[in-house]
Amino acid sequence: MRGLPSWRWALASVLALLPLMAHSASPAREMPGKPTVKVGIVLFDGVQIIDFAAPYEVFGTAGFGVATVSADGGPVTTAMGLKVAPDHSFADAPAFDLLVVPGGDVQDAMRDEALLGYLRRHDDDRQVMSVCTGAHIVASAGLLDGRQATTFHGAFGGFERLFPEVELVRDQRWVDSGRVVTSAGLSSGIDASLYLVARFHGELRARSVALHLEYPWDPEGGFVRGRMIDLQAPRLAGVVWPDGTQFQSLYSVGDTTRWTARFLVTTPASAEELLALVAADIDGEDDWVRDGDGNAWHRDIGGQRKRLAFETEPQGKEGKFYLTYTLD
Amino acid sequence: MRGLPSWRWALASVLALLPLMAHSASPAREMPGKPTVKVGIVLFDGVQIIDFAAPYEVFGTAGFGVATVSADGGPVTTAMGLKVAPDHSFADAPAFDLLVVPGGDVQDAMRDEALLGYLRRHDDDRQVMSVCTGAHIVASAGLLDGRQATTFHGAFGGFERLFPEVELVRDQRWVDSGRVVTSAGLSSGIDASLYLVARFHGELRARSVALHLEYPWDPEGGFVRGRMIDLQAPRLAGVVWPDGTQFQSLYSVGDTTRWTARFLVTTPASAEELLALVAADIDGEDDWVRDGDGNAWHRDIGGQRKRLAFETEPQGKEGKFYLTYTLD
Secondary structure, three states, X not given: OOOOOHHHHHOOHHHHHOOOOOOOOOOHHHOOOOOOOEEEEEOOOOEXXXXXXXXXXXXXXXXXXXXXXXXXXXXXXXXXXXXXXXXXXOOOOOOOOEEEEOOEOOOOHXXXXXXXXXXXXXXXXXXXXXXXXXXHHHHHOOOOOXXXXXXXXXXXXXXXXXXXXXXXXXXXXXXEOOOEEEEOOOOHHHHHHHHHHHHHHOHHHHHHHHHHOOOOOOOOOXXXXXXXXXXXXXXXXXXXXXXXXXXXXXXXXXXXXXXXXXXXEEOOOOHHHHHHHHHHHHHOOOOOEEOOOOOEEEEEEOOEEEEEEEEEEEOOOOOEEEXXXXXX | OOOOOHHHHHHOOHHHHOOOOOOOOOOHHHOOOOOOOEEEEEOOOOEOHHHHHHHHHHHHHOOOEEEEEEOOOOOEXXXXXXXXEOOEEOOOOOOOOEEXXXXXXXXXXXXXXHHHHHHHHOOOOOEEEXXXXXXXXXXXXXXXXXXXXXXXXXXXXXXXXXXXXXXXXXXXXXXXXXXXEEEOOOOHHHHHHHHHHHHHHOHHHHHHHHHHOOOOOOOOOOOOHHHOHHHHOOOOOOOOOOOOOEEEEEEEEEOOOOEEEEEEEEOOOOXXXXXHHHHHHHHOOOOOEXXXXXXXXXXXXXXXXXXXXXXXXXXXXXXXXXXXXXXO
């Protein structure tokens, strides 16, 4: 097999991490060496691509054996439309040492008794890891009762309402509760997977995998979405928008102290009518105090007085306008 | 639709970025609003999961329309075994504004005339982005001639030999050569995708997407795998290992100035015989100078004298030993 381009060799599995030995007598994929850790990734309709794909990549690169499993073993359509064919059904899946539960559109999955039963079945024998709203599924199965957990930043409120017996952690990229490791939203699953590689095989192995994946891994902190100030903004959960009203997000950016977001709104109502709905909802909350009679409020957040203001601008076309809010 | 848990709404597509408006009159997925940018992702047997999954997630979250395409439209088996069903064949694929070419095991793909022809067909009309060794495919199609490009760090040497007419960039996470954007290995595709979201729709949109994905995006730099010192180590390209010799990487870590890697070696040969093969290969290179008659060499790297040393240790079982190298 001499003459194989080095990158082919270099990309495969465990051997990927061997920069000095770019050519081998036998191709990497025929390496025996049974995987030390068997990973099962649960798939379901509506699963978020990166939630399952990133752990697959991390664990596979670490030399773990990775397989996918769904209720009936049939094809699954992910949240954005990609179609994936699982390796196993719940019935014919082998025993796994580590079960990954991704998130996405988990409305149905968290009520699917076949899935919940599968999660409960070997609860004592194996490690479970959730990514994003996969925490909702794991919590629905009761595996998080009395434990700390985290989830997607946009789901904090709903998670707390649904699972009062779980202690929600809002400011960590992943939470280790022993038998269950939960990670925050989407890309956080990369970090939680690296953390578990370290727990199974040591930090050096995990750092090797991160370097191979060219991933800027910072186990000690870095970006923590759960501290961003937009999480303190009112969620307008009580508003019933006029039929046909649509919001297109143009941007939504900020940091721990300031946030601004801008939307293109399409609606049969007027800008004034929509702002009145927003205002009525915020006025109904205890913590926000209106500034005069404009579309601005203030409250104390983390010991600082913060201001929330809404503005609208015509877009030019009938039935469309820009809506911008600033929290600072 | 009142009462939908906010996270369901929050996870879907463009509307994901709307923290204030967690409940909507209509579910997000029924939003009309045609996608402004149509993205096609090329799939082939051996494609690396994260190379196509991460761009899918980023562009989908940004509100781009994403579809997958393969030569015949039939199922594809990725590099680590995941099976995916593409949306289109080359023949029935619609026109795309942006074509993503992932990497992985591209040996066959880079010689596949159907794929190369598909890439060349609309060369003038659309943006192309490669991830990892996807650059090899794009280069094989001739789309990188006379341009700058980057690829997976383990593939730098092979890329330069195969494509002398392309100017290889070794120290960037992605390279914008106008009609073609190439990214470095694996997770680098996330950054290149965010960069293209910014090019199509502005930096605020790209920052919104990164925040939603909870991805620590640092467009101005951060981790650049291509500067790591292991790339300066000899690649032992001339060694023919004894039949049955296998290397399992235990770790391979370091930074821009120091590297150490440890392997479990299974071989019918002795440690001394393997070290002799290594030594003969390195002695055959011009730049490394042996220190005495031990298994250590030195050379000048970036104006500094660097030392490369090999050590072996018995593992305990017959035919197995540990091999460690240090470059510092």
